Amino acid sequence: MSILARLEQWKALGVISAEQYTLLAGLSCGEPLSLFLELNVLLYGGILAFIGGLGWTVSTWSQQLGDVLVQAALFVIFAICFWYCFSRVAPWSPHETPSPNLIFDYVLYLGCLTWSIELAYFEMKSHLLSGQWDYYLLATACLFFCLAYRFDNRFVLSLALSSLAGWFGLTISHWPSHQDAAYRQYAILYSFLIVIVGIILQRFGFKRHFFGTYLNIAANVLFWALLSGVFQRWDYTLWLIALLALCGGSLAWGLSRRQFSFVAYAAVYGYVGISWILLRDVHDFHAVLGYFVVTGTLMVVTLVRVAHHFGRET
């Protein structure tokens, strides 16, 4: 039976009203068609392209244009963006607040990215903090956190969290090259800090819907950090125990809250960590393949049971 036939049946049975029938029958036939997602993608792509071009132009033509002109132009864009946002924002509420209009979130995002370019250019020219980029990162992260909570903007919250990660030394491009142990400690510290901050803010009722963002980022950073400890040649036992504990916690959280991304994290990161430990000294190719067949089957059987009991739908 098609959806239109079902809707007619539900209308005839009085489950839905005639108005609801008209609306839902129209929607199921694409009438009206919402271009909401397409317009948002256009705006996001537009802002990214604009910022990319702005950064490229500033870096290429800064000498010819002169510092005053470059800084003035950046400041004008930044000021217009923030004037727009502050002049149109609704009074602050600790709860989820819809944007006043379609472009509002993207104007704020543009302003934040322009601020980043301006700050970078300013320090490059003035050397005010003598290259102490940590302070800029921390200040930028704080500013972005305030803006994210003031304007209820997930884009800016993600920027704030990645800026804070930068302050902790979690620059991904540097990760594999050196100082693994130091980065690992910073990563663990960062994860705990953002989880604690997220929990506190959630407990106080400030933008509870942001909590998922904190948890997802913290879980991934923590899993990576612990895995890097497991991959060490020596002194990996504690890291393995910590990884298993985290897997257990992630699994329990995912199942109890029906957030299956955490179940997936536990399954994949846990499997990689344990497999690494078990296979690190195995040199028989057939044994390795046999291991994957057996353990993979066990994982599938377990996950199917989990899926059957808990994760039937999204």
Place this chain on the structure above:
Amino acid sequence: MRAYSVAAEEALHARNLLKDWLGERFLTTSQWRSMEQETVSDLRRTNIFLRLVLFLFAVIIVVSAAALIVTVLFSGSDRLPGGIALLVFAAACYAGAEFAISEYRLYHHGIEEALAVCSVGFLCVGVTLLADIRIAPLAGGIASLWIWHRFGLAYAFLAAMIFAAWLPGYWTTSHTAQHLIVAAIYAAGLMTVAGLRSRYRFTYLNEEYSIAEALLWLGIYLAINLQLSPVNLFDHRSISVYSTPEFPRAFYWFTWVLTWCVWPAVLWRGLRQKDHFVIAVGGTVAVLTLITNKSYLGWPRHTWDPMLLGALLAGVAVLVHRWLSQGPGGILHGFTARRLSGKDKHWMNAGSFAFGIAAPGSTPMNPQTNSSDVRFGGGESGGGGASSDF
């Protein structure tokens, strides 16, 4: 022909729509509960995360098992037994996928998908070992198309298109002919899909055909835009017409004209059909046309080009939004800028999280100066660019 019954798939389609409408509060929870009971399907689904993980582990099992058997039983260098074994694995995997569906009623569950995907992979490698590498893309394409049709996996259609794009390379060395053949194959596919999909317009199969049509439009565009040709993508000198001597001049300019004709046609088709996927491809190829136009004409690029493009994209979005808002209830000519689906909200939340993290704090900057103090570096993982080396 289809692995699932019409009633079961219609019920799942109805269930998805009900969930969407509940998300946007077009239905009350009590209405939804009452209606949901009538859309019960015997098909077994799972959520996207478990689906991905199950797919991953099923692929690990199948590939490891096949490698284990082949390396234990056929350790010699003879291709024949290995090829036959791979064909047997392909058949076994396909039979396994069919069995998982018929016996356990799995529907886009990860496991049966992995078995189907592995069957195509084994088939291609087996055919390559047994016969000729030139037959592999043909076999892979036909198998992928069958899996798309039988199991409704959209990415199998994409795989079939990729296999089809490999074919002309074995038939001719002429780049021009290769582009034309690929475009012709996709155009034939497009006509077939467009002809078929009209009968499934408001059914559960509409989305499947919509994705297929969108992919075919994209394939045609990529085949005719010579600036996106692999030959040019890997050639850093490809900024002028003179850097593409492998294409005749007339053909080169003919494709330039076509790139400007295709995107309005795709957009028009998408808007006429009210098809999200085709509209998305229309927008994408329009942007690609703008980006590659200067390369086509041999004009120099400027640093402010991305700014102009960005301003244009944002401007178009604002204008369309304003135009649509003028209509009664924000609806004009059957279109609206309002959110009408719970799925859109979900995508927006996931996208803002992911893209916010991945956003560039600042772009790589290569100043045209000898001054040592002008040395911008790339920002790291957002971070407002402040993590970059200066």
